Every structure is written in C-alpha cells, then in structure tokens.
Amino acid sequence: MLRYLTAGESHGKYLVGILEGMVAGVKIEPERIKRELEARRNTSGRSSRMKLESEEFEIISGLRNGKTTGAPIAVIIRNSDVKELEDFVPRPGHADLAGCLKYGFENIHMVAERASARETSVRVALGSLARAFLENFGINFVSHTVAIAGISIRNYDYSFEFIEQRRFSSPLYCIEPEAEKRMTLAIEEARKNGDSVGGVTEVRARGLPVGLGSHVHYDRRFEYRIGGALLSIPAVKGLEIGKVVFRGSENNDPIILRGRKVRRGTNRAGGIEGGISNGEELIVRLTVKPVPTLRKRMDSFDFRTLEPARTPELRTDICVVPAAGIVAENVLALEIAGLFLEKFGGDNLQEVIRNFRSYLKNLKLK
Numbered sequence: 001m002l003r004y005l006t007a008g009e010s011h012g013k014y015l016v017g018i019l020e021g022m023v024a025g026v027k028i029e030p031e032r033i034k035r036e037l038e039a040r041r042n043t044s045g046r047s048s049r050m051k052l053e054s055e056e057f058e059i060i061s062g063l064r065n066g067k068t069t070g071a072p073i074a075v076i077i078r079n080s081d082v083k084e085l086e087d088f089v090p091r092p093g094h095a096d097l098a099g100c101l102k103y104g105f106e107n108i109h110m111v112a113e114r115a116s117a118r119e120t121s122v123r124v125a126l127g128s129l130a131r132a133f134l135e136n137f138g139i140n141f142v143s144h145t146v147a148i149a150g151i152s153i154r155n156y157d158y159s160f161e162f163i164e165q166r167r168f169s170s171p172l173y174c175i176e177p178e179a180e181k182r183m184t185l186a187i188e189e190a191r192k193n194g195d196s197v198g199g200v201t202e203v204r205a206r207g208l209p210v211g212l213g214s215h216v217h218y219d220r221r222f223e224y225r226i227g228g229a230l231l232s233i234p235a236v237k238g239l240e241i242g243k244v245v246f247r248g249s250e251n252n253d254p255i256i257l258r259g260r261k262v263r264r265g266t267n268r269a270g271g272i273e274g275g276i277s278n279g280e281e282l283i284v285r286l287t288v289k290p291v292p293t294l295r296k297r298m299d300s301f302d303f304r305t306l307e308p309a310r311t312p313e314l315r316t317d318i319c320v321v322p323a324a325g326i327v328a329e330n331v332l333a334l335e336i337a338g339l340f341l342e343k344f345g346g347d348n349l350q351e352v353i354r355n356f357r358s359y360l361k362n363l364k365l366k
C-alpha cells in the first residue's frame, strides 16, 4: 500500500511530507522535483506572495545514492515568509467560518494557515516521487488550461505530445494563443477590480495499462480512487472523466479488433470503463473556482465583537487554474502509483518490472 501524509502551515517554518510504501531502487532526481515545484509557482495570475514562497526542499530520509531504499521518504520544504498572523473576520469561500466554529477559534488564521493551498507544494513534491516510479513503466502526466473566466479553447482533440511541447511556452499553460490572450486580459481586468477568476484545467495520464482499478466493489473502482484525491485539491469543485455526449450511440467508443490488437475508435470514456483502466489515455477535467480572498473587501462579521465587519486585506492570487493543473498531475500520480503497486506488487523496482512484463505477456489481446 502506498500512502502519504503532509504537515505544515502556510507561514510556518516548514512543510513536511512522508511517502510510505514506495519500492526500493527508484532513481530520484532532485532537479525533477524542483521543476514541478516551480511549475506550480510560476504561472501568471498568482500573487506577489509567490515571489516570497521558497521552493527550497530537502529529502531527509528513504534515499541512498540517489535511489529509494523502500523506507518512508520524508521531504521538507522551507517557508521563507514565516510569521504569525491575526485577523478575526472570516472570509466567505474559505474554511475560516466553519473551521473556527468547529475548532473553537476566533483568529481565522488558526484555520487558514493549514487550509491554505500552500500545502499543495508538498503534495507536488511527493507526487514527483510517484512519477519517477511510474516513468519506469512509460506512464507520464500532463495538464493544460482549457478555460478561464468563461473563455475556452476551441479544440479538445490535441495530442498528449502536442500539449506537452506547447503548454510551458504559455504562462497560463494554455496551448491556444488566441484563447490565452483573452484569458490574460480577463485576469488583468479581475486584478484591476480586486476580483478573481476561475476556470477548467485538463489532466491526462498516458501509458496506463489495461486493468488498474476494478468493477467488483465501489471502493476499488478507478474513479473512486482518483476522484476523492483530485476533489481534495483546494478550489477544485467539479470533475469530469472523458467527454460525455448525450446519445449512447455517439458516446460509446467503438471497439476495433486488428489481429491480436484491440483498438478504440474514439476516447470519450477518458480511459476508464466500469471502474477499470481500459488502456486508453486517462483524461480528467477539473473545475476550479475563483479564489475566494479578494482585494475587494466583503461583508462579514468580527468574531470578537459579533458586529458586522469587512474582510481583511490579504495578499492573494487572482487565478490558480494553471497551478491547480500542476497540483492535479502530481496528486493523480500518487493515486495511480498506489493502484499500480496494488496490481503489480513487489518490494523493489526490478520485481515490479518483472510482474508488469509477465502480466502484459499473458494478456490475451495487446
């Protein structure tokens, strides 16, 4: 079983993550983790706080000579903006109100510090470890922005390779320049008005074998395993797998048999049928809400006086759709690595490779 825990607050000294259950012998390149952390941070639409956010990390256990040992892997990320904040007016759209009532606090930061999406940095670091493992089996991930502020890309049929090559040339990770231009204007307008904007990011996984997850029980279904994890990303409010159209005859992906090879005419199912990966690309779209902290101050109340008050002015992002895509790639990788290890097992990488090859060799159809 692969599992992980995170700890740490937005303005605390460190963020900490522990990944347990990773097999021995997986090569880990710190550069790769750094790249992912920077991809999460350096998108346009984010706040000046991003410049303060340090992505300086260290792997403090579970590695020897650059390879995993099979022991728990602990990662720490140092925060550079360390401080204790105090505000007593809960912001709508955040965990502030419900969290303070539930835990008995008046200072919203007692909740907000942990509820903050700063925590997703450490999930990205752990996800990079899962990706390093999955790359040994040809499994890769990519995300791109498909909509911001109601402005969508026109085409949904771009290949994985095309998205991979193009997305980082756009600060919004959007592969259609025309849409990107309009999205950028919408973000700038929101910034001017003290507002924020949401949108949709698409995450894909390529190279999954047929047979991860199962139809036999609800909590073994692929959707169950990835759904909760992806919806736990702050601000993610909706999830769609594949592209459902409303007539069955158009929605089903034709099965085409060519000798001992089975192919699909389309991929509207997005890589999962009946709770099992079907060997096609996994395609998931996530709806990301506009971030709730706004420069425009909103009506609320003061927890100390119970009198009406305006929300505090706090530094905030304007749009986190591209960053949420990077987080989602890595969160997805953690879940898929878990499913993969459940199916193919083993204590070291070579053992998993043997199990995987033997499974593929014995499949009736390729």
Ligand SMILES: Cc1cc2nc3c(=O)[nH]c(=O)nc-3n(C[C@H](O)[C@H](O)[C@H](O)COP(=O)(O)O)c2cc1C
Pocket: 047, 093, 094, 095, 115, 116, 117, 118, 120, 233, 234, 235, 236, 289, 291, 292, 293, 294, 315, 316, 317, 318, 320, 323, 324, 327
């Ligand atoms: C990468 C990332 C960065 C975020 N940055 C901010 C931010 O600067 N300000 C803000 O109000 N919300 C931000 N959010 C969203 C909030 O964390 C989230 O809306 C809040 O914790 C309430 O949780 P919920 O939206 O899931 O209900 C961010 C989300 C992500 C994924």
